[in-house]
Amino acid sequence: MFQFIIRRTVGALVTLFLIGAATFFLFVAAPSDYASLACGKDCSPARLEDIRQALGLNLPIHQQFWDFMSGIVMGRDYPTGHCSAPCLGQSFYSGDMVWSTIMDRFPTTLTLTAGGAVVFVIVGVGAGMIAAYRRGTLIDKVATGVSMVLSSFQIYVLGPIVLLIFVYSTGWMDNPQYHPITEDPWTWFTGMLLPVLVMATIFTAQYTRMARSSMIEQLAEEHVRTARAKGMSNKYVFFRYAWRGSMIPIVTVLGIDISAMLGGAVVTEITFSLQGIGRLAVDGAVHKDLPLTMGVMLFGAFFILIVNILTDIAYAYIDPRVRLS
Template sequence: MLRFLVRRTLGALVILLFISAFTYFLFFAIPHDPALLSCGKNCTPDNIALIHRNLGLDEPIPVQYFHYMVGIFAGRHFSVGDCSAPCFGYSFANSDPVWPTILNRFPLTLSLAAGGIVVFLLVGLGTGMLAAWRRGTFIDKFFSSVSLVLSSMQIYFVGPIVLALLVYNNQLMDQPKYVPISEDPIGWFSGLLIPWCVLSIIFTAGYTRMARSTMIDQLQEEHVRTARAKGMSSRYVFFRYAWRGSLIPIVTMLGLDIGTLLGGAMITEFVFSLAGIGRLAVDSVLRTDLPMLMGVMLFSAALIVLFNIIVDAAYAFIDPRVRLS
């Protein structure tokens, strides 16, 4: 296990290094001067040259990238102040430090992801298992049809409709907002309930179909049929043997989804005007704010890679037949 984790961690670092280099060099392919963000309205050539020098933009791009990567581990000094490790620089748009800004936005994204995961796991796995148990019946056909319809929907379509029906037209619920759970648990729950449900609609369909197909495959396995032949009840066989064997593909999908959601549910946050990691990424792209964009990209990529490693390590615990090598 230790060798596996070390090997995967080293591979993850290589992936993150490639992502950082690709994003950094791609940014400078855009025909836009980032110094204009810090210069304001009354820009002169002398002011722009001074900003270039203060931000290190007057150096060759490979040198800038080297200083950026060193600063993540060792810290850097900027004209606006010292930046201790991990240093991702200061925003070109408002001079805010990147790393504290990401940490301030992350609790909202974490709350959004956690609530959505709970909802779509309970609903998706529950309906998928029920459809597999009642294969060929009306229940199976109903849930399969509903999941097919939901899989074709998108958050940017469902979100505004739900807001119009529940918030703007009928005032049945309040406008979605984020309240820290430590301050007001009820306000935290009610403020994110609509985004959770809309987010779960998109993911539930995939988990329903995955749970149904894997459970049906497991019910055809030899050890399951042998357990039934020994006189064990269908419910016991279903949960004791078939359910555990169907977890690996579900956990694989869940690991990718968790990493993606924690990295920033961009569309959901944008639709519901929630200022999380996803909204920060969108704003950084619109403003061509390289330090903030790089920080969000590396943070999101690190979460996705981390949960991939966790999922791979969890295989051996879920299925004894799997060996990490």
């Protein structure tokens, strides 16, 4: 298992390096004038040249690439001060270090993605397992029908409806807002409840259907039928033999969907006026803030790679054969 984790980690580091290189050549080394974006409108030639020197754009391309990549690991110096590792640059728009800005926004997005994942895994997988266990009954039909209805919703449709009903019309909930959990856990919970539920609803329907079909397939496997033929109870067979095998496709898709939730976070944060990384990415694009956009891209890639490693570990734990592949 340890060797498996090492292999996956090394592969993730190589992937992250390639993404960093692609990001550099896409933005910094592209034909577009990186310095002109930093200088803004009505920029004098002298000011433009000063910015080129400050950003190191007058250096050879290989030296610029080294400064960019080494800055992520060791930090680098700017005319305005030192940027500690991991240095993702300095924002053109605000003047703040990109890494500090991302860390300020990350708790909001983490609450959305982690909270949403916990909800849709517990509710969606739980409902799917119960529906499979009670296949053909009213419970199965209700779970399947509700999942089909929920699958038709989208965040940009469901979000405004939830705000209109629970915030603006009835006043049952306050306008969603992120508060640090360390300051007031209850305020953190109530402030993020609606966005998390909206985010989770979109995925709950998918996982209900997936868990149901996966469990039904497992219950039809030969080893499960053999266990039943030996006189074991349905409940014992369900939890001892069928449950673990049914989780393999769910864990595989879970890693992909958690990564995809970063895209959903953009819409959710804009809908509920939350200051997260998704909103930060939009702000970077609107203000043509390349360091901020590059930083968000690299951080998103890092986040996705971490999720993929954890998914591979969980997958290898459920199915030991994966460790040898």
